[in-house]
Amino acid sequence: MKLFYYSAAGMVAALIVLWGALIVDSANILQHMSELMHYIEDLFKPRER
Numbered sequence: 141m142k143l144f145y146y147s148a149a150g151m152v153a154a155l156i157v158l159w160g161a162l163i164v165d166s167a168n169i170l171q172h173m174s175e176l177m178h179y180i181e182d183l184f185k186p187r188e189r
Contacts, residue, residue: 150180 154176161172 146183150183154180 157172157176
């Protein structure tokens with residue numbers, strides 16, 4: 141159940157970051173997406189290191 145809450149919170153955060161990036165600087169949207177994906181990977185893989 142915890143994983144569901146984490147993934148749901150991650151989706152909400154992703155939407156907020158994406159929406160903010162589109163408004164602030166649409167030219168760098170890909171860079172923001174890349175940073176966001178790395179952040180999400182770190183959220184889901186902290187115990188494997």
